[in-house]
Amino acid sequence: MQHVPDITVPALDVEKIRRDFPLLQEKVYGIPLVYLDNAATTQKPQIVLDTLEYYYTRINSNVHRGVHHLSQEATNAYEQARKTIAAFLNANKPEEVIFTKGTTDGINLVANSFGRGFIKPGDVVLVSAMEHHSNIVPWQIMCEDRGAELKVIPMDQNGELIMDEFTALLNDKVKIIAVTYVSNALGTVNPVHDIIAQAHARNIPVLLDAAQAVQHMPVDVQELDIDFLVFSGHKIYGPTGIGILYGKEEWLNKLPPYQGGGDMIKTVTFAKTTYNVLPYKFEAGTPNMSGAVGLEAAIKYLQEIGIENIRQWEEQLVDYTISRLKELDGIRFIGNPKHRSGAVSFLVDNIHPYDLGELLDKQGVAIRTGHHCAEPVMDFFHIPGTVRASFAMYTNFEDIDRLVAATQKAAAMLR
Amino acid sequence: MTIKETQDELISDFSFMENWMDKYEHIIQLGKELPLIDEKYKTPDNLIKGCQSQVWLHTELKDGKLYFTADSDAVITKGLVSLMVSVFSGHTPKEIAESEIYFIDAIGLSNHLSPTRSNGLLSMLKQIKIYALAYQAKSQSQTNGKEL
Numbered sequence: 001m002q003h004v005p006d007i008t009v010p011a012l013d014v015e016k017i018r019r020d021f022p023l024l025q026e027k028v029y030g031i032p033l034v035y036l037d038n039a040a041t042t043q044k045p046q047i048v049l050d051t052l053e054y055y056y057t058r059i060n061s062n063v064h065r066g067v068h069h070l071s072q073e074a075t076n077a078y079e080q081a082r083k084t085i086a087a088f089l090n091a092n093k094p095e096e097v098i099f100t101k102g103t104t105d106g107i108n109l110v111a112n113s114f115g116r117g118f119i120k121p122g123d124v125v126l127v128s129a130m131e132h133h134s135n136i137v138p139w140q141i142m143c144e145d146r147g148a149e150l151k152v153i154p155m156d157q158n159g160e161l162i163m164d165e166f167t168a169l170l171n172d173k174v175k176i177i178a179v180t181y182v183s184n185a186l187g188t189v190n191p192v193h194d195i196i197a198q199a200h201a202r203n204i205p206v207l208l209d210a211a212q213a214v215q216h217m218p219v220d221v222q223e224l225d226i227d228f229l230v231f232s233g234h235k236i237y238g239p240t241g242i243g244i245l246y247g248k249e250e251w252l253n254k255l256p257p258y259q260g261g262g263d264m265i266k267t268v269t270f271a272k273t274t275y276n277v278l279p280y281k282f283e284a285g286t287p288n289m290s291g292a293v294g295l296e297a298a299i300k301y302l303q304e305i306g307i308e309n310i311r312q313w314e315e316q317l318v319d320y321t322i323s324r325l326k327e328l329d330g331i332r333f334i335g336n337p338k339h340r341s342g343a344v345s346f347l348v349d350n351i352h353p354y355d356l357g358e359l360l361d362k363q364g365v366a367i368r369t370g371h372h373c374a375e376p377v378m379d380f381f382h383i384p385g386t387v388r389a390s391f392a393m394y395t396n397f398e399d400i401d402r403l404v405a406a407t408q409k410a411a412a413m414l415r
Numbered sequence: 416m417t418i419k420e421t422q423d424e425l426i427s428d429f430s431f432m433e434n435w436m437d438k439y440e441h442i443i444q445l446g447k448e449l450p451l452i453d454e455k456y457k458t459p460d461n462l463i464k465g466c467q468s469q470v471w472l473h474t475e476l477k478d479g480k481l482y483f484t485a486d487s488d489a490v491i492t493k494g495l496v497s498l499m500v501s502v503f504s505g506h507t508p509k510e511i512a513e514s515e516i517y518f519i520d521a522i523g524l525s526n527h528l529s530p531t532r533s534n535g536l537l538s539m540l541k542q543i544k545i546y547a548l549a550y551q552a553k554s555q556s557q558t559n560g561k562e563l
Contacts, residue, residue, distance in 0.1 A: 029434075029435065351490070352468055352488055352489035352490065352491075352492075354468050354489050354491070354492070354529075354531075354532070355489050355490045355491045355492075357529075358439070358491055358528075358529055358532070359436070359439060359491075361529070362435045362436055362439060362527075363436070384468070384488070409436075413436075413439065413440055413443055414443065414490045414491075
């Protein structure tokens with residue numbers, strides 16, 4: 001069934017893009033794969049795979065250490081990757097870009113360092129009701145450690161933050177706010193400009209979890225005036241095990257180091273160690289050099305397609321998914337936000353999401369089922385989990401048609 | 416039918432089905448035949464640990480044989496529970512404890528189910544065997560008691 005949706009197709013050749021992704025050519029159970037689990041991880045374009053191979057076959061060496069030729073090449077490649085990513089985020093300086101293992105690692109870094117530097121007993125940390133566990137637990141650990149309190153910005157039945165309650169929670173005790181830009185479980189795009197403006201009016205810094213944002217929409221850290229922003233490489237077509245922490249220079253300079261080790265030091269004696277300057281202060285140990293250049297390749301690939309083109313294309317995919325799923329009896333959307341990006345979460349009647357997910361899988365449709373590492377969100381809606389279809393630049397309308405047909409068939413079997 | 420005969424019959428039933436959607440259809444159908452657990456036995460004690468969806472299993476000893484009733488909030492899981500119950504229900508604790516279970520692999524369930532489901536299936540198998548061993552030990556100690 002090939003639908004011709006009533007849409008304006010933007011300057012994005014999705015069939016050409018699909019050919020760049022080897023894994024999308026695969027079959028599962030003998031059926032062409034429909035990959036709609038992009039919020040968990042995206043597939044990688046050939047250029048990223050080639051870059052990783054190039055790194056290891058041509059320039060692999062440890063960075064910032066050797067005087068030899070290869071070490072210099074590797075260092076240049078690693079630092080060039082930092083510059084590319086800084087430009088992608090419109091950071092003021094490349095030194096504001098710290099390579100991490102991923103979003104979780106970046107949040108742990110900030111929670112730990114900020115906690116040790118700035119949190120006293122009785123202070124308050126704000127997170128939202130729709131956070132991924134990665135943006136809850138590091139703050140919980142820090143709050144327990146420092147005798148501080150974790151408070152939650154509530155959301156409503158549509159899966160949108162209740163902004164009046166957010167405003168009411170702001171007071172002098174609040175020392176940092178950590179919120180997600182886009183909810184991984186619901187697809188809600190949060191009013192982050194408003195959150196940041198209100199926080200800054202009280203001199204409270206904000207950390208944005210942009211793990212579900214940077215691959216879907218333009219993100220400009222200076223325009224946002226954001227203090228800390230984190231994301232993962234593997235969700236933006238890059239390799240696993242690499243991620244980014246952006247931090248304003250003044251904040252990163254003020255924070256104490258997170259992990260100790262090689263590269264992050266200036267001088268070491270048994271009596272006292274002095275720390276290196278930014279960004280090295282926060283990059284202890286041999287960094288993930290291949291990951292960094294692989295992520296750079298992914299971001300360059302994405303820039304070539306154009307993030308605004310991707311945003312428009314995916315917006316149409318989301319709208320089409322919702323309108324097609326609405327045709328199904330008993331469909332229930334979990335989260336109905338006005339501004340949505342990247343993902344649609346749903347249930348059909350009282351069918352268990354695991355049942356639905358398993359039968360979708362057997363029809364070649366890869367989606368995510370379960371609590372999406374956001375158990376508080378599932379508790380809020382009193383459900384065991386959802387089925388989540390999530391999109392990427394290579395998703396096409398046929399993928400959505402197959403999702404809908406497979407869901408229909410599965411639901412008929414499970415009723 | 417012995418535990419072995421039931422397993423062989425299940426394997427043969429599934430072997431006629433060509434694709435996995437048909438096999439799932441059959442599993443879902445079997446779920447509808449599952450002897451349902453009495454609501455009063457849906458207690459935390461009777462929840463099988465290690466299952467992603469909730470599974471309750473109740474065991475009863477009648478005339479020296481074990482009978483199982485169960486339920487789950489997920490339909491496919493219920494079908495899998497039903498498979499398990501049909502293999503074991505109506506056998507003595509000794510037969511169950513000593514049985515060799517090969518139908519899960521032979522049907523291909525261990526390869527085709529999602530890992531969380533096949534782990535759940537193994538947890539249930541383990542739980543049934545533990546029940547059987549416990550009943551066996553209990554009846555042995557009672558017998559020994561009489562001899563004394």
